[in-house]
């Protein structure tokens with residue numbers, strides 16, 4: 060089949076890891092006879108320097124014409140260059156998420172047995188862990204910095220002679236319902252268990268969240284569900300991770316819990332993500348695919364970044380936006396093969412393993428893909 | 432010295448663990464020649480049943496007349512008994528925290544070596560971990576349920592024909608500053624490192640938080656500080672816990688991160704907390720002391736709850752409200768001795784250890800205290 064993909068490598072290690080994901084896509088193209096047209100665009104610090112904003116309208120338009128976006132990472136502005144109303148690299152992500160309506164952020168967490176050594180957790184705790192987070196990505200406490208929604212302030216202000224700062228956690232019933240539906244649909248194709256995470260003993264938005272979850276659950280008699288408080292979940296992810304199947308939660312809780320859960324896999328560099336929107340493509344839904352890790356400026360340019368999160372994001376792209384399940388699985392298996400053969404990038408320094416660079420790890424994945 | 436303490440055992444395992452903390456206080460009283468006057472009051476489900484609210488004005492007044500409050504735990508209302516405007520057990524906590532101005536919640540996390548086995552984390556990760564959380568406890572996203580502060584809605588409402596829910600994250604500069612000062616003061620008596628946790632790339636309240644931290648830091652040249660994003664912190668607590676000394680953060684982030692960090696100690700049952708307010712007492716500050724764990728109704732009445740969190744909370748009470756440092760340390764050492772001797776409550780089922788009940792574990796602590 061044919062598909063158009065916009066690649067936005069971004070800052071720091073973004074370009075290095077994106078290059079490996081692109082190599083994997085090219086290998087899939089050749090091996091399975093597809094035609095992928097790739098466009099590259101600027102985001103983050105380079106875009107600010109060249110075009111004055113974290114993502115230009117032209118780049119945005121290129122994305123809009125694509126079936127999927129492959130995203131690297133965006134950095135942070137050095138504190139010295141921070142101006143109150145100046146552009147910031149993160150705005151590229153916020154704008155893409157918001158304007159394309161990427162409301163469902165999928166983050167699968169499945170620690171590979173070959174990597175148990177690298178995790179802070181004991182192997183007996185990791186055993187059987189295999190979960191997918193469905194994080195709401197378009198609402199909640201986010202976006203106040205970017206735009207002022209009526210009734211949803213995010214600002215530092217003076218009131219009664221005092222300085223105060225306010226952010227607003229706002230959810231409409233529709234915003235909750237659409238992401239919860241995605242979670243139940245995914246659970247139906249897995250172990251049929253949904254854990255909905257909230258703070259209903261404190262937040263009104265969580266009380267509404269629970270009501271909507273119970274209503275959606277009634278449409279899915281084959282899927283069991285439970286409610287869990289976010290503080291309890293932060294504990295259970297470490298104590299009994301194997302108990303989870305699909306976890307659905309609001310934006311900021313999802314941000315915190317997925318970073319925490321990444322530690323099960325030994326390194327945040329392992330984790331891919333898919334952000335799915337409402338627009339349909341020939342093979343699925345328009346989406347943005349990015350590793351969960353950030354731009355890691357401290358190791359940029361050293362051929363030391365872990366490309367697995369980026370390459371597995373390309374696999375999710377094949378699956379969710381292009382409908383190429385067999386190809387997605389092939390990429391995932393190629394990554395597992397390379398790990399099982401004992402190759403590691405420097406963030407996972409196991410004894411008895413062969414440490415290789417980003418570039419070489421990408422080449423090994425391609426090699427496995429070609430050999431299938 | 433003389434002191435008055437109000438004991439609020441509450442629901443579930445609250446009474447069982449509080450009883451052990453009281454036993455420890457009585458042993459300290461006798462051994463070191465103090466006079467502690469203890470008053471007991473109702474909170475939570477029993478208070479709702481007997482008095483119509485989660486804490487009565489009379490109980491509140493008793494607390495106000497004391498030097499400190501020893502708190503057990505409050506339960507949750509069965510879903511069937513939930514009425515939109517009806518009383519809920521958690522309100523006892525919210526009201527105490529808010530009206531007594533308990534703005535600084537101290538939660539020390541120091542995994543005992545004897546318990547490395549019980550933790551999900553590998554011993555090499557736990558080694559050297561010894562941190563104190565200072566959680567802001569009087570503002571932020573909390574309290575919307577209880578009262579409506581102007582400009583701080585927490586409600587489910589109709590707008591433009593749609594149902595939406597809103598919560599407001601509000602901080603004044605003063606609210607941030609007073610808790611950050613507590614953190615820097617504590618750090619000055621420890622390893623002199625403060626980690627301030629926020630989400631400044633998304634929240635205006637976090638941008639203000641950072642500004643205040645930098646300002647307070649300027650008054651403490653002997654203490655180094657860093658800013659860390661909450662998602663990164665959720666990761667680092669597991670990956671490199673030994674790097675932390677004092678962690679200061681806003682209310683809900685503190686709620687999530689401390690529950691996560693409790694897993695370092697093997698069980699949330701191990702963790703004590705102190706909530707300090709503005710009123711001074713003869714020996715320090717008026718405060719509320721409670722284990723971090725909840726009412727655990729599933730194991731209530733089975734003599735199976737871990738009393739360590741409650742007993743260590745009594746130690747914090749001796750230290751922070753009564754100014755009895757030697758006595759506080761004696762209680763902490765007694766608890767360590769009992770653990771080192773191989774006694775465990777059922778939540779920490781190690782091989783080769785002697786499992787005892789709540790009551791017996793409390794007796795063993797008293798025994799060690801008397802033998803000093």
Ligand SMILES: CC(C)[C@H](C(=O)O)[C@@H](O)C(=O)O
Nearest residue numbers: 149152314351353632633662
């Ligand atoms: C970069 C940051 C704004 C972003 C977020 O908070 O969503 C990141 O942490 C993520 O998880 O994608």
Ligand SMILES: CC(C)[C@H](C(=O)O)[C@@H](O)C(=O)O
Nearest residue numbers: 260261290521524686723725
């Ligand atoms: C019971 C609940 C409202 C409370 C909180 O969220 O503060 C608890 O989790 C805590 O940490 O003390």
